Amino acid sequence: xxxxxxxxxxxxxxxxxxxxxxxxxxxxxxxxxxxxxxxxxxxxxxxxxxxxxxxxxxxxxxxxxxxxxxxxxxxxxxxxxxxxxxxxxxxxxxxxxxxxxxxxxxxxxxxxxxxxxxxxxxxxxxxxxxxxxxxxxxxxxxxxxxxxxxxxxxxx
Amino acid sequence: xxxxxxxxxxxxxxxxxxxxxxxxxxxxxxxxxxxxxxxxxxxxxxxxxxxxxxxxxxxxxxxxxxxxxxxxxxxxxxxxxxxxxxxxxxxxxxxxxxxxxxxxxxxxxxxxxxxxxxxxxxxxxxxxxxxxxxxxxxxxxxxxxxxxxxxxxxxxxxxxxxxxxxxxxxxxxxxxxxxxxxxxxxxxxxxxxxxxxxxxxxxxxxxxxxxxxxxxxxxxxxxxxxxxxxxxxxxxxxxxxxxxxxxxxxxxxxxxxxxxxxxxxxxxxxxxxxxxxxxxxxxxxxxxxxxxxxxxxxxxxxxxxxxxxxxxxxxxxxxxxxxxxxxxxxxxxxxxxxxxxxxxxxxxxxxxxxxxxxxxxxxxxxxxxxxxxxxxxxxxxxxxxxxxxxxxxxxxxxxxxxxxxxxxxxxxxxxxxxxxxxxxxxxxxxxxxxxxxxxxxxxxxxxxxxxxxxxxxxxxxxxxxxxxxxxxxxxxxxxxxxxxxxxxxxxxxxxxxxxxxxxxxxxxxxxxxxxxxxxxx
Numbered sequence: 001x002x003x004x005x006x007x008x009x010x011x012x013x014x015x016x017x018x019x020x021x022x023x024x025x026x027x028x029x030x031x032x033x034x035x036x037x038x039x040x041x042x043x044x045x046x047x048x049x050x051x052x053x054x055x056x057x058x059x060x061x062x063x064x065x066x067x068x069x070x071x072x073x074x075x076x077x078x079x080x081x082x083x084x085x086x087x088x089x090x091x092x093x094x095x096x097x098x099x100x101x102x103x104x105x106x107x108x109x110x111x112x113x114x115x116x117x118x119x120x121x122x123x124x125x126x127x128x129x130x131x132x133x134x135x136x137x138x139x140x141x142x143x144x145x146x147x148x149x150x151x152x153x154x155x156x
Numbered sequence: 157x158x159x160x161x162x163x164x165x166x167x168x169x170x171x172x173x174x175x176x177x178x179x180x181x182x183x184x185x186x187x188x189x190x191x192x193x194x195x196x197x198x199x200x201x202x203x204x205x206x207x208x209x210x211x212x213x214x215x216x217x218x219x220x221x222x223x224x225x226x227x228x229x230x231x232x233x234x235x236x237x238x239x240x241x242x243x244x245x246x247x248x249x250x251x252x253x254x255x256x257x258x259x260x261x262x263x264x265x266x267x268x269x270x271x272x273x274x275x276x277x278x279x280x281x282x283x284x285x286x287x288x289x290x291x292x293x294x295x296x297x298x299x300x301x302x303x304x305x306x307x308x309x310x311x312x313x314x315x316x317x318x319x320x321x322x323x324x325x326x327x328x329x330x331x332x333x334x335x336x337x338x339x340x341x342x343x344x345x346x347x348x349x350x351x352x353x354x355x356x357x358x359x360x361x362x363x364x365x366x367x368x369x370x371x372x373x374x375x376x377x378x379x380x381x382x383x384x385x386x387x388x389x390x391x392x393x394x395x396x397x398x399x400x401x402x403x404x405x406x407x408x409x410x411x412x413x414x415x416x417x418x419x420x421x422x423x424x425x426x427x428x429x430x431x432x433x434x435x436x437x438x439x440x441x442x443x444x445x446x447x448x449x450x451x452x453x454x455x456x457x458x459x460x461x462x463x464x465x466x467x468x469x470x471x472x473x474x475x476x477x478x479x480x481x482x483x484x485x486x487x488x489x490x491x492x493x494x495x496x497x498x499x500x501x502x503x504x505x506x507x508x509x510x511x512x513x514x515x516x517x518x519x520x521x522x523x524x525x526x527x528x529x530x531x532x533x534x535x536x537x538x539x540x541x542x543x544x545x546x547x548x549x550x551x552x553x554x555x556x557x558x559x560x561x562x563x564x565x566x567x568x569x570x571x572x573x574x575x576x577x578x579x580x581x582x583x584x585x586x587x588x589x590x591x592x593x594x595x596x597x598x599x600x601x602x603x604x605x606x607x608x609x610x611x612x613x614x615x616x617x618x619x620x621x622x623x624x625x626x627x628x629x630x631x632x633x634x635x636x637x638x639x640x641x642x643x644x645x646x647x648x649x650x651x652x653x654x655x656x657x658x659x660x661x662x663x664x665x666x667x668x669x670x671x672x673x674x675x676x677x
Contacts, residue, residue, distance in 0.1 A: 061614035073613040081609075085616045092390045092399050100387035100398035104241060107406050111248045119252060126256070127430035137434055141248055144442040148244045155233055155386035 101156040108149050115141040163310060167488030174347065174492040175324055178340050178499060182328020185336035192535035195333035196264050196511045198426035202338055207423045207436025210341040210504070212443045213348065214419050215243075217501030218301040218494045221352070221451050225477075226470035228455030232383030234396040235455070236448035240386075241401055244441045246410035251437035254415040255424045257586055259433045264425065265418055266582070267516040273585040273653075275593035276520055281600055282581075283516025285574050286418055290509040291550065292557055294502065298322060299554035301498040308475045310491075318551055321495065325502045326547035330540050334426055337503045344496035345443070351493025352450030355474070358481045359457035372460050383456065391618045400624030408631045409624070412575035416582055418508040502547075510542045573611065576631035577603025584638050589657045595642030603634030 061070065115124060116138045128135045163171075189195050202210075227235035263269045267286065271279025302318040328336045363369045373380050382388055387398035414420055414437075427433035451474075458465070458473035461480065465472055478490055514535055522530065530538065581599050584591040607630040610616065617625045 059615070059618065066614065067612075069612045070614055073609060074615070077609050077613045078615060081613060081616055089390075089618060095390065095399075097389055097398075100389070100402070103402045104387050104398070104406075107241070107245050107402060111245045115248060115252055123256075124252065124434075125431065127432070129429070129431065135431070137251075137431070137438060140435065140438050140442075144438050144445075145244055145248070147442075147445045148240050151236075151240060152386055155384060 098156075101152065104152045105149055108145050108152070112142050112145050163487065163491075164484030166485050167491065170485070170488030171492050171495065174495065175320075178343065178496075179324050179328055181343060182336040182340050182503075183331050185328070185332030185339055188335045189331075189333050189536070192514075192532050192539060194335065195536050195539050196507075196514070197422065198334040198338060200426055201335075201428050202423065202426040202432065202436070203428060204432040204435035204439055206338050206342055207427055207432065208439030208443055209345045210338040210423045210500075211420055211436065211440035212447065213341040213345045213497070213500035214337075214423070214504035215444070215501075216348070216447055216451075216497055217297055218305055218498035219297055219501075220447075221494060221497060222300075222305055222471050222474050224448070224451040225455030225458065225474040226472070228452040229458050229465065229470040229473045230467050231396060232380070232385065233448075233452060233456065234382070234386055234388055234401070236452040237386060237396060237401045237405060239444055239448045239451075241406045242410040243414070243444045245406055246414040247437045247441040247444075249411050250414040250421075251434040254582070254586065255421070255433050255437060256430055258421060258425055259427060259430050264422075265512050265515045266416055266421055267418075267512065270582065270585065270596070271516070271520070273657075274581070274591075274596035276523060278581065278593065278596045278600060279516055280520045281597070282578065283512050283520070285578070285604075287509060287512045287517060289574065290419070290505050290512070291546070294505045294509065294546070295550040295554045295557040297498070297501055297505070298551060299558035301494075302554075303558070304471055305475060305494060305498075308472055314555075318554055321499055321502065322547050322551040325499045325506065326544065329503045329506050329547070330543045333539070334422065334507055337500075337507050338423060338426070340503065341500045344500045347489070347496045348493045349446070349450070351490040351496075352447075354486055355454050355477065355482070355490060356450055358486075359454045359461070359477060362481060363457050363460050369457060369460065373456065376459070380459070383459075396624070397619055400619065400622070400628070404624030404626075404628040407628070408579055409575050409627045412579035412582075412627075412631075416575065416578045418512055419504045422508050422511060506543060506547055509546055510539050513542050513546075514539055573607045573626075573630075574604060576607060576627045576629075577634035580631050580634035580638055584635065584642075586657060588639075588642075589653050590642055590647055591638060592642045592645045592648055594645040595638045595640075598641040599634040599638030602637045603630050606630045606633040 066074070119138075121138070124137050125131075125135070128137075133139060188199070188201075191199070193199055224235050224238070258266065258269055261269055261272065263272070265283065267279045267283035270282050298318050298321070299314070302312075302314040302321070306312045306317040307314045328340060360366060360369065363372065370384060373383050382392070387401060388396055390397045390399045424433040424436055427436060454477055455470075455473050458477055462473060462476045465476070478487060482490055514530070518538070519530065522528075577600050580603060581596045584599070585596060607626055610626045610629055611623070616622070619625065
């Protein structure tokens with residue numbers, strides 16, 4: 001049986017969701033403040049110059065720089081693989097740049113949500129020494145990931 | 157008084173005191189080693205905070221201080237993705253998907269776990285791949301740290317630096333095993349933080365603060381306009397487009413590294429409880445957040461303070477900053493921090509390579525030859541012999557192996573050849589009961605071949621160094637191959653899978669009880 005420190009109760013799933021929402025609201029507020037602060041507000045930067053040429057071709061390594069391995073692979077695999085990867089690259093190029101930040105931040109948020117809400121509490125905290133809030137790994141997951149969410153929002 | 161090496165006397169004292177202290181602490185840990193389990197997984201006694209510290213120092217080497225700063229000098233803050241996007245989500249996935257299985261099964265290595273889940277062929281191939289990769293990386297790390305860092309700044313003979321660090325690291329790893337490695341890592345991370353934060357503070361002070369840094373860099377021209385953007389457009393010519401970072405790094409390479417790299421996972425295998433194993437991963441992720449602040453941001457400051465380096469000499473950004481900014485005393489502490497990073501990385505790789513050699517290479521070869529498993533005392537003796545042999549051989553071969561092109565991208569390229577397929581096999585092995593031994597073997601072998609083809613066929617990706625895309629697509633290919641071959645072959649028995657697959661552990665209380673019994677036996 002896991003010892004319980006007197007006077008300190010464990011978090012229920014509802015409390016965990018509420019805590020995550022409060023942390024999310026605090027994060028959002030801080031991000032909005034950082035974004036609005038005149039000393040550190042970032043200006044939008046135009047997209048980088050496209051690597052794809054005007055003809056829509058992907059950049060090819062110059063022949064002089066190719067090793068014999070590159071030449072063999074190009075002769076055998078390039079005709080088969082190029083149409084597939086050209087299609088994928090064309091699709092990816094159509095994705096707007098703001099989606100990059102959304103995906104980046106989304107990866108962190110999804111991981112937090114998965115641990116804090118979806119996973120079974122007993123599975124997450126299996127083997128913990130004391131049953132308290134401070135040993136709840138769901139809370140520490142959110143705390144550990146929060147700074148990362150902030151930086152990806154800031155450096156967008 | 158300045159010494160002939162360019163360091164003040166007090167700097168040398170600080171470095172010597174640090175080296176002797178590390179050696180003494182490592183040798184002290186010998187008293188805790190009485191068996192192979194003590195040597196390889198610290199007798200399953202590590203607390204979460206030691207695991208967290210050790211994961212960070214094992215991951216960060218002196219080369220990272222140099223190479224990430226150099227990458228930030230050239231490509232901007234996007235170089236920090238490897239320690240942010242490329243760490244935390246993967247560590248969370250590792251903590252709650254993979255680590256519980258590894259810890260509960262009582263294995264010493266990840267290939268050993270794959271051997272139980274699939275077959276001994278998968279174990280041997282996986283073990284061989286990691287043994288070779290770790291061997292080469294150990295040699296490269298030693299030479300590049302000694303040459304690119306110590307020789308550049310201090311003018312020290314790189315061979316002398318190499319043998320001193322190899323000697324000290326080898327002695328305490330030989331003596332104390334994982335216990336010595338982990339507890340010296342705790343001290344080393346503290347020293348790294350003090351030195352790294354000192355460099356950051358001085359750099360920002362010299363530049364005029366964060367806002368001034370931002371303004372000055374952007375004013376240098378359009379080639380710097382993306383230097384403060386973490387996620388670059390998909391069609392950028394640099395090596396870090398956002399699609400590669402999110403999918404190739406965040407979902408594949410980072411997860412494969414944090415879950416499939418013996419150097420990282422071995423710390424969690426030595427945890428005193430499953431909670432400590434998971435908590436150690438999370439704590440390590442939180443500590444890793446500060447690493448790019450110490451390595452990438454000084455690289456950005458170097459654009460202003462050392463503007464004449466150029467792309468080809470970008471890796472000299474941190475050494476030049478140390479030379480310019482740090483006074484006597486603090487310079488010694490910074491070098492102690494760099495030595496700390498170097499030694500922790502070497503000791504971690506050394507201990508893990510030894511473990512893989514004993515368990516997965518020698519152990520499997522004996523198994524196939526029909527010989528009995530190595531006894532406990534023999535395994536301990538053999539572990540120490542191989543540790544000594546590895547440190548000596550890698551030190552001897554360091555320079556020939558290390559004469560390659562740009563450090564950081566090359567090492568990541570090597571890892572990208574194997575990590576996608578390895579992750580696919582590991583992930584399916586844990587989450588899908590229908591995955592079979594033949595499926596795992598086919599996925600691994602064909603996945604690595606796919607990596608090779610994608611890497612060496614030009615003109616398929618917009619990036620100049622498409623290792624992130626190669627990792628993602630080889631992972632997808634290996635998943636498909638493993639699924640198809642598994643469906644075409646006979647399923648594994650329920651008894652074999654008990655306790656090794658997600659559903660059987662999360663839902664089945666009998667399986668949990670059986671695993672607990674297996675661990676305690």
